[in-house]
Amino acid sequence: MDLSTLTGESVPVHLQTQQAASSGPIVEAIDIVFSGTNVVGGDGRAVVFATGMHTELGHIASLSQRVGHDESPLEHQVKRVAWLIAAVAVGMGIAFIPLGTALAGLSLHDSVNFAIGLLVANVPEGLLPTITLALALGVRILARSGALVKRISAVETLGSTMVICTDKTGTLTQNRMTDTQMWTPDGVVSPPSDAPPSESVRTAAQAMVDCCTATIDVDESGQVIEFGDPTELALLRAASSFGVPPPHAGESDDGRRSFAFDPALRRMSTIVPTGDAARVNVKGAPEEVLQRCTSIAGRRLSGDDHAALRELIARWAGQGLRLLAVASRSLDGALIQTIDRDDAEQDLTLDGIVAMMDPPRPGVRDAVAVCHRAGIRIMVVTGDHALTARGIAEGVGIGAHRGLEVITGPDLDAMPENQLDEILGHTTELVFARTSPEAKLRITDALRDLGEVVAMTDDGVNDAPALRRSDIGVAMGRNGTDVAREAATMVLTDDNFATIVTAVAAGRRVYDNVRKFIVYIFAHATPEVVPFLMYALFLGTLWEGGWRFGDSVSSGPLHDTWELATTMTFLGIVACQFGTAMASRTQRASLRSIGVTSNRLLLWGFLFEIVFVIVVITVPPLQSLSGTTTPPVHLLIWLLPMPFVVWGADELYRWMRRRRDSPAHSPTPPAEPGH
Incomplete structure (x- = not known):
């Protein structure tokens, strides 16, 4: 399921039935399908247990109804001045x-x-x-720059903005998973590459294509049609750049067998016939795949190999990259339909480790630098993982001069109000990861209580309460939800964080x-x-x-x-x-x-x-x-x-x-x- 409208996380979540109830926020449950989210792969049956205002969307809608728009700083000041002049x-x-x-x-x-x-x-x-x-002229300037303003006084509020709370997925990033680099026994390569791929690169790319359920097609007009999990689509695009074509919709399975992704095992595999033999292809979390590998590049995996790979995995993960390992092995063709999963996923040869990310939008880093020169603090408030959010934030320059601190959702929920006020009162820039709609609303309220003029940028349904509560809510026009656009004061037609900075500059003028x-x-x-x-x-x-x-x-x-x-x-x-x-x-x-x-x-x-x-x-x-x-x-x-x-x-x-x-x-x- 793609839960980005609720959680802001760009990576789809695998859901399945389970007996034991999980603890924590309901949006993190792995056996519940939410209305308003999208299926990107698989099938199943579900029992409806909540509708309307009793759903998670309804809960968020009730939060939005409890907050309203306040007067802008200019409206408030003009009213005071009017009474003073009259007196x-x-x-x-x-x-x-x-x-x-x-x-x-x-x-x-x-x-x-x-x-x-x-x-x-x-x-x-x-x-x-x-x-x-003057405000009407500002509205016209903003419209030409890709920002549509609903309330004319919002132009002045933009100019008074001191803190920008921004979502990560789709705002700072492109909301499109992309392979950034791939490790193979021959070294690290970055797709796309003009150089002819080595044999080890082609082997890893073929395993990426074979261990995949997504498809990429081209229609009669030349339009590219992609279907499937965004992570798998990113792997297919990378493999294509290395000369291995992606599968097309409707192609025969040719007797292949698949073991679906298991969140407990954190891996999936396929068995593809190759003449009289077969090939097992496995992809998943590097630490899970690596422990099932016994060889690399035609030789046994040594202790030094394991140490070097663990160091590589830790370094790339620390950069906020999402990692997948791919491995393969040969199999007797007669065993395709009889071998079980555990036996198939043994004695593997490690083919490669792929690093992926939702890349930053072009111009975001420059826009962040402009904010810093203008004295504006930037805070990332996202439902995504802490390491991923931190990596993206540091990659675009957030925290470069003020320092960066990461606070997770559970830590924020356990934090008393005075401690939150103290943290928000510092000049340090912050990343709030795994945040709920209530947490976003709490952050907005705390900043406003400290006297900050807050601009909140988001695109999901879960962001609507905070968008309404902030001094100026900014929603995405292309990929944002209708709920977010309705709750916001300003809508970006290009979904670009850089446009927010342009709007702030126009507001200040x-x-x-x-x-x-x-x-x-x-x-x-x-x-x-x-x-x-x-x-x-x-x-x-x-x-x-x-x-x-x-x-x-x-x-x-x-x-x-x-x-x-x-x-x-x-x-x-x-x-x-x-x-x-x-x-x-x-x-x-x-x-x-x-x-x-x-x-x-x-x-x-x-x-x-x-x-x-x-x-x-x-x-x-x-x-x-x-x-x-x-x-x-x-x-x-x-x-x-x-x-x-x-x-x-x-x-x-x-x-x-x-x-x-x-x-x-x-x-x-x-x-x-x-x-």
């Missing part, structure tokens, strides 16, 4: 009414009008549409742009409010024009002076906003380092605003509509330094911050005694 704006508006009447001598009617204007000046009316447009605009929005409230207050409370331009307390400015001889004052206030706000926009482009670096003219769209925006302002203050119909007038040149000159004052003040602040944080100005710790 400040209303508070300033109410406070202005008595100040305006008492200090500036305005009537109650004018004070209320000014209070309303102050409210408007404090409201960041462009905040929500700009955030929405969007987040950075949103942050800059929020800074601009709140910073430009100052150049809007201060000139407004100065005008309302002190009315200094008006005073020069002959205004005194109690005089009306909306009509009469001071009307022209009032229009000039409001026009200059408006122009002062615009000029200061130019400086605020330039200052908001960077948080720490100097503007010169990123280029004053590098943002061409912003410069075009400046040009548009200047043209618009000129039209508003010079075209008579618009002057009448907006209550503006054309100021004299000597007043316009006062506007020129305003953007540079705002911009320069921020440049000075950033320079002082860089100087304070630079290593040269950091305090030197005192030397230890004796140094």
Whole structure:
């Protein structure tokens, strides 16, 4: 059975009836077939004892229903900011009414009008549409990169991601077993090979083909059709590269006899007629096959041979490779139908040891390195074996700089919450192997409780609860299950971990742009409010024009002076906003380092605003509509330094911050005694 949708393990599991009940998780039982999994070989009958929500799929579905999506960090922060803005704006508006009447001598009617204007000046009316447009643009960029986002706020969440919990099978790897190398008495070879295979290589390849139930065919259109166990298919592809063709569907068995794979013996064998004789072919776990071998390359197996082979097996297994040994022997043809299994699988000649793996996806190692440079921790959470998971993780660079620790499912189940929090709080990267759906959910909850923004990537049915609980769940679009895609926030159309990194980078760009605009929005409230207050409370331009307390400015001889004052206030706000926009482009670096003219769209925006302002203050119909007038040149000159004052003040602040944080100005710790 292929149980990858439930366990995440790419290697099929052999199931058979047994009398003694096994202990441990139910998904590890070897006598239970689960709904939602696939048969890849063999046959049998089963008794249905659970349906619907009582199945393992139903149990996982109930876990998914108990968790829901929370607000993204941006949604939460925008709500808080909205309430803060409302409180400040209303508070300033109410406070202005008595100040305006008492200090500036305005009537109650004018004070209320000014209070309303102050409210408007404090409201960041462009905040929500700009955030929405920035996120929508991020969604479009992600879609072009192979990532489909269901919730627009997920783009910002991606940019805030600090931990990526990723599955192994199908995400870091290709979910396709491949032979990486093969040991034979002549040495180690790696398929595919352009060199002509030696006799020992062809012998091992023939044993791999003969001891196999899988088939590889080519249809009329040239499409390759593979059927059978992924491990056997990997052996057939390797044998084909060495010049031994694979078997085809429907080919006659020619009187061959098979002993099926036995999980207790950890091996299988076939007996293939060869004229008047026959050949026994055996494949299985190296330690099981090796103890039944007595010869190698035409000579007896020695103690040194056993030691060298055990060292090779330990080294390859430590790399996370799956190993199979193949062996064979000649047999009298008359014994094909009468010999028993134990006698057939004796006095074997060791032909080869094959190392297989589910290879990493192209580009995953580079993507992991990008995550590390961005300060993102990666954790592998998989149902696969610990050695295999560790080998893949180390092979793609996970743990290369932070160190790597492996925790198995039973160890995690026995671990108290405070110990798990302590482990997750370290900077070490982790591999969680043989994990259950409950364990994945527990890991996600623990990380979020520690304040981490978590992205969970998975493709199986068992991953749905954790996908829903994480800050952003990422499902596979090609090989992922419908349940996982439904529970996730983002779906990868190419099932590639590298696409996740591209999505995080796009999310960070969007987040950075949103942050800059929020800074601009709140910073430009100052150049809007201060000139407004100065005008309302002190009315200094008006005073020069002959205004005194109690005089009306909306009509009469001071009307022209009032229009000039409001026009200059408006122009002062615009000029200061130019400086605020330039200052908001960077948080720490100097503007010169990123280029004053590098943002061409912003410069075009400046040009548009200047043209618009000129039209508003010079075209008579618009002057009448907006209550503006054309100021004299000597007043316009006062506007020129305003953007540079705002911009320069921020440049000075950033320079002082860089100087304070630079290593040269950091305090030197005192030397230890004796140094």
